[in-house]
Amino acid sequence: MSQADIVFHNTLSGKKETFVPGNPEHVTVYVCGPTVYSYVHIGNGRPAVIFDVLTRLLRTRYPQVSYVSNITDIDDKINAAAAANGEEIATLAERYAQAYRQDVSALGVLAPDVVPKATHHIAEIIDMIETLIAKGHAYASADHVLFHVPSDGAYGTLAKRTLEDMIDGARVEVAGYKKDPKDFVLWKPSSDEQPGWHSPWGRGRPGWHIECSAMVKKHLGDSIDIHGGGSDLTFPHHENEAAQSRCANDDPSYVRYWLHNGMLHLGTEKMSKSLGNVLTIRALLESHSSEVLRYALLSGQYRSSLTWSDELLAQARASLDSLYQSLRDATAETSQTSADMQGLKQADYPDTVVAALCDDLNTPRALAAMHELATQLRRATNGEEKTAALQQLLAGGWLLGLLHQNAEDYFTQGQPGDAATLSADEIEALIARRKAARADGDYAGADRIRDELLTAGIELEDSREGTRWRKI
């Protein structure tokens, strides 16, 4: 019984294509991470979460998946930030690199197999630049090394624009040392204050794009299956990266599937560091649970833009609550969470969720399927049905990186920013007093206690088994 093909929208063709790995025994994935000179914003979290779901899916199907996601730790903005607060450049970059790992880890993102950094790959970068020069695709000029764009016949095929298109509204600086205005920097000289490494072209540092080419080659090879990143990286970053790699590697199929996620918006505009309209993950975690943030990120298909707002977060929380509510009813006797569902057989993951994800990571459809599974679980009339539905729901939760908390804890521990101030013991004591009042027929007194709790952010749910509570 063969299962559904995985289909991805490939930026290269502009179409959905069936995913056929170069080597089904070993699938290779590379995703561009952030440049670390400040805390990352929630927009940076989107590719981290999306491609986390991608690798979770791939790993249910392929025996080996190598996932590499870099951190850019050499960049003029890093230099500027370090200079601004009198800090060592490497210290600042490392501090924010660690913060990035913490932030995306909080979003439930599993660590990639390798998280390479540009500064640890200077030798590989220099090697690749030398190769490009030797093959006539790059040249040294005025202490710089430049990639000669017209030397690559395939240039522009990713971003789908011709050289003529680019000359039209070009805002490129016309540096005198460039043979062609579109030529871009592979290596540039450093002043004494700037970080630099010795090279055949003097002390200097790499340009932006070459690090990814070098790190992909080192960790995954000359040709890989999937390369992901934000849609704003398509041009020039990925176009340039692809040009470098295919010219240096003699392999025209540098990347078989290019996947680009859409941007997060704040209001009508893209969330962007340069515009300054960003919400850091760190700040959001002060008033929202990390899982709500992840749910919100998954509530839109990854290629579309997603407008980030308080309403989105409120709806994400309400929706996640409803999934946990069905788990709470079902998991009284088990401590299982989705974290226990890693590494199941393919067939043990729910078909509907898998099918949605196989269709170009359609996470909104996958979430819809999760809610349908939750409904099945609530409707289950016997233990067998209930167990089966529970397993399905939790297994789907694993694929999406949701439902890893114990349902009871989810509701009683509350979330950052909740109004609740009472301790569990105080709440239980009030519930006991209310129970006594009800037993005495003192409904007015019982309701007073319930209202008091509600004011304190605690909602009660009565059932035959007793009264339970949740923070709201």
Added chain:
RNA sequence: GGCUGGGUGGCAGAGUGGUUAUGCAGCGGACUGCAACUCCGUUAACGCCGGUUCGAUUCCGACCUCAGCCUCCA
């Protein structure tokens, strides 16, 4: 200006040439001392104008409009 991708019910967001997801919210009912939870039922949509078709939200064309990239950006 060039290139790319959108405009779906109160909100978010899938999908489809005819039976019209899912979540939140709303409405009616059941349950409850009353609520909450849960269950049952239910309202409501496809930017605009043409075309193709027995039939289009779905295909084609024009238009309006929004966003992204063309500079650092996930």
